[in-house]
Amino acid sequence: MHKIQDLGNDIQLIDLMDLQTPERTGAYILGAEELTVIETSASPSIPHLIEGMQELNINLEDIKHIIVTHVHLDHAGGTGLFLEQCPEAKVYVHPRGKRHLADPSKLIAGARMVYGDDFDQLFNPIVPIDEKRLVAMEEGQSLDIGGRLLTFYDTPGHAKHHFSIHDSKSNGFFTGDTIGVFYPNIARKGYPLVLPSTSPNQFNPEAMLSSVEKIESLQPQHIFFGHYGEGPEPKDVFTQIRYWLPIFTSVADDVFLQGNDIIKMQEAIQSELLEQVKHYLLTAHDVELSAEDKKLIGLDLNVCTMGMIDRLQKVK
Template sequence: MSQPVDLGNDMTLIDLFDLGMPERTGSYIIHSEELTIVETSASPSVPYLLEGLKDLGVDPKDVKHIIVTHIHLDHAGGAGLFLEHCPNAKVYVHPKGKRHLADPTKLIAGARAVYGDQFDELFDPIVPVPEDRLVAKEDGDTLDIGDRVLTFYDSPGHAKHHFSIYDSLSNGIFTGDTIGVYYPQAEGLNFVLPSTSPNQFDPDAMLNSLKKIENLNVDQIYFGHYGRSRDPKHVYEQIRFWLPRFVEVGEQVFKEKSEASFEEKTVAVTEGLSHIVTTHLVEQNVPSNHKVYKYLNLDLEVCAMGIVDFLTKKQKV
């Protein structure tokens, strides 16, 4: 268990140890008049969230708003379980995700298809959120929580059920996975890669969402994975650099292995992504045995699945 991190502007980051790994996912606690939490991670992370709140002297009964950027289980899977500890809170979700939090049957089936036998260990239990405690926020909607106003922006690309939340007090934005994953393990690099996981990855939509966020001229970005960047310009540059290269790796595999199975293509794309990312990091003096690769290897395999899924669908159009 690590100590909550003070981010200034009455905001704290609690490490939720997704997959048992530090600095993998986190919850942002906004200490406003109306206590607000952004992201819950998966259900196995809820004990870390409760312990972090205890360290901060926060009673879950005082939580008023729980916001999930999107409904992927590593961001929202624990929302229902956590809500059981927060009798006075409502859960805020993208309109396209609302029904899936109320009835997570399809979410569970989709995750089982991706994670197989690991599902229970990673995500169980997934507790439905009562419909009367769910609030959908449309593009441009706001939520006044006292000393600041939160504004919700539809931001597809990683998923169609994704919004990003602008915070007026810190001039920052919670971006979930829309403009990538931040790797604090790569110390000093401010290193970000796109998150292209299945099954709604759309590179054009991702770049459009990036542009929408860029136009807000924020000072800081709060990532779902993991932590804060105070150099938004560098984040945008990295996504624009890596995203077409990720897709190019997939296109090359489809060209060379057109008759291969989905699984075989995924293996090949994973290898291709790993090669270009490792080569880049070694050039930046990050050795190939560095701890960051433990995180990258997990993410790049899921990214590869999303790229293969995207290109397979594209072929059928």
């Protein structure tokens, strides 16, 4: 049986098994008069998305709207491939991201630089999307899906091409990566950990905090993460990002100032951050990380570290 969660308010979450890892990325399915999918993950996840749709008895021909919070490949890389089987659907994207879905060559080149020889296994194929099927949503614009309003807000910090979507039915926000990553397995151990996502190449801590303030000001009751699922109380999410983001940037700044080759910098930053997370969870919340937990957090910290070093090299 495929892993599907009913989150209430006619929202279903399908586990897309990114990197063949449970609870890594998911697609949110909004049951309404106009069926809507938020996030598709990368192309290797599309079979999981289609399998989940079948279990929900959804015909792909009935899907009207596909929304991607931003165009990083682990969120939108599979959209073109999925769209081939959704003849009635349009794709909604941030204005800065639209051209990259129509012509993904720059996305591909950038991801190849980050992921190297692993790129093909992680992301291929990346299918361009006909511009006629792409819709750019501006700040404050809404999409009415059968009386349910989805309102789009520009929320940079993780990326400039990132928006977050407010859902009127749940009073929830689909936040992609802009206010962090949630770890359900660690939550089940006793603490709902949320960490910032600072990946290359547009990470901006000031913009990230501004996005937190914007979402917080709208007083949502639920936060739905790109990684992964519904998080803890929104006030807890905001508190954790404000706690961890300065720690992330401070550790990166300190290592960068010491000067070293990039690989050693990455290793030092990632190691120090993992130690800080482990120590915090154990001492403050009596939660001990398993080897699997450390591996999952390490995957994220590896990419986060690349983003922080990239930013420091630009402002140096």
